[in-house]
Amino acid sequence: MHRNLRTEIKPGMQKLSVARFLLTFALIFTSLSLFAKDAEKGNNGGAVDTKEEIKAYIDHHLLDSYDFTLWSDGEAGTHVGFPLPVILWDDGLKVFSSSKFHHGETVAEVDGNYYKLYHGKIYKTDAEGTITMDQEGHHPTNDKPLDFSITKNVITMLLAGLLLFLMFRGLAKSYKKNGAIPKGFGRFLEPLVIFVRDEIAIPNIGEKKYKKYMSFLLTVFFFVWLLNLLGMTPLGVNVTGNIAVTFGLALLTFLITNFTANKNYWGHIFWMPGVPTFMKIVLAPIELLGVFIKPFSLMIRLYANMTAGHVVLMSIIGMVVLFKSWIGSPLSFGLAFALAILELLVAALQAYIFTMLSALYFGMANEEAHH
Amino acid sequence: MEKLINDFSFGLFFWQAVIFIGLVLLLKKYAWKPILKAVSDREEGIKSALESAEAARKEMQNLQADNERIINEARAERDTMLKEARQMKDAMIAEAKSEAQAEADKIVAQANASIENEKKAALAELKNQVAELSVEIAEKVVRNELSSKDKQMQLVETMLGDVTIN
Incomplete structure (x- = not known):
């Protein structure tokens, strides 16, 4: 099935989009020069x-x-x-x-x-x-x-939101035009959507209840991934490495988890079934703390991973300048290059982990009693 | 931790929440719902197509089984018909043979009878002719014999002598 999903870009189309890209770039550049x-x-x-x-410079970049x-x-x-x-x-x-x-x-x-x-x-x-x-x-x-x-991060998020909207609106529209089969870039996006549904949502939340969480999970996955990737571009943005942004995302996971939680979930927090009464009393505050720690860990994990990635990558790039030698600088460059590739993986991985853990928490909130 | 709290910008949090929630709602309406629907519709379509293919395959198998059964029945019928025909043929041949035999016997019997009759008739005729001839011969002989008296007398005697012997 995956073999059929290769994107086929016609040479003419490619030329056109390259020309469009160059034009856009030139326009941006001239307006920048004026400024x-x-x-x-x-x-x-x-x-x-x-x-x-x-x-x-690095400290400044992170902010x-x-x-x-x-x-x-x-x-x-x-x-x-x-x-x-x-x-x-x-x-x-x-x-x-x-x-x-x-x-x-x-x-x-x-x-x-x-x-x-x-x-x-x-x-x-x-x-x-x-x-x-x-x-x-x-x-x-x-x-x-x-x-x-409207700061740099806000603008970047708006840009990411716009890109996501255009990309997925395009995919949604292509179904109507093309007889339920995606075309072009949609062929790359559709397996990702199916991945989020089949590998993240359904296994963690369950076949019955996953549907109401899909919008959040899909949006958070692609939003975080795209912002992580934008952080890798020379635009020099660091949105997902900002605590306010990850706090906002984690807060939503927290709110959705607790507002959609069922009786069984709260029962497991305040009155853990199957343990002696004394343990129930001991466990309640620990479990209650866990309710907050879970989204807190989401917030810190994404923030710390992206920040650390940026700091290390920029430090190594900085070393290229510091060494000023024929051996050290190319070595640092090679290291920075390898690390940049690793960071590309981390960008996808962190988006996956954030979505995956959110789904896991939603799944916990919806677990039925099985005694 | 202090740095984190210090770095926290409420404005950015506010915009992040607004943008993200807006994005979730927009994408939900314009992207996720139609995409997920299209994907699940397609999956349903594939599933039902597979199911109907399976059903068609089963039906095909049933048809084939039916065909085989019908062919077997036809073959059996043909065999019985052939068998009957053969039996009938044998019977007919036997009957014909017996009839022919009877006819032939009859013909032979008739032939025999007519031969017998012919023979009898021929014999009778022959007897008559022989009698006539004998009479003629006898006449001639007698006429010759009886040309003299002695010879007549001799004959009468001889004849008389035979009569007594008979």
Whole structure:
């Protein structure tokens, strides 16, 4: 059956899509260059080539940002990318372009209020942008306005959502056109959908009840996978390595698990059947803790795996620059290349594990008593 | 852990939740439902096609069995018919033979009878002719013999002598 599923791309179609890709790329590039002219000189001059700079660069990469910077030229102090809207709630809605921050170098003035970027967060300041520190000197004491900015991660998630929608809408439509047989890219997607259904949902949840969870499981699988893969691109995004994103995903798993749980599930938590009464009392708090630990582990696992992957990969790429020798640099490059391939696997694996464990928890919540 | 909490951005969480839930709902309506339906419909179709193929195969087998049975019956019937025909033929031949025999016997008997009759008639005629001839001869002889008296007398004597012997 899998043999029939090979995608057949006609040569003409391929040419067309390549041309389209190049055109899109050229358009993006010209608009980026225009923006680059506006950018002002940065603080740190020169290329990123010391240990400290590389570490700072990696730390910066791991965080979310208010503009979509593709690359920066340290020497010229220019950043190539595009600004994103900043949305704050500070006694009323404040919306302005992140270009006002000039990559954190200047204070943004909006409606008589002053805001400054400090370590990737927006603080309310005075006109000079003074950041006052607490006694230990780690955390600013300035007010933080409620921040609903469309950040780089939000834009990436929107892009991923759009891509997913187009891909799977295309697959769904191709059934009607092509007599229940997918065509083109759908031939690659359909086995994945069937994989999620037959290998993740049905074995863990059961034939009877898996259907109501399918939308969540399929979406979470492809959403996480696509975001993991986007994290591997030179766009330099790190969405699934952000704790707020994995928290959101894990929270949904938590809510769905507990709101669809049956009597048997709660019975196993608060009054474990088949053990002495004393043990029932001992087990209840442990089991209750488990209810929270399960989604918590989901959150941490995805976050830690993706973050670690990015840190290690970027460190090894950084080593290429650090070594500055004919032996060390190619070796580091080879290592980075091998690791990048491994990370591609991890991208799919983490999406699979997240979906698989979510399905497992849903299955637990729906288990029938079998005594 | 402190770093994690510090890195946590409520805005990003908010947008993530909005985008993700929106995506789930959109994809559910426009992608997952039609895709899963199409896939399961196709699977059902394949299953029913296989089942009907199996049913057709069974029917075919039944038909073949029927055919075989019918052929066997026909063959048996043919055999009995042949057997009957052979028996009939034998009977007819036997009958014909016996009839022919009877006829032949009859014919032979008739032939024998007529031969007998012919023979009798021929014998009778022959006797008559012989008698006539004998009479003629006798006449001639007698006429010759009786040309003289002596010879007549001699004859009478002889004849008389025979009569006494008879």
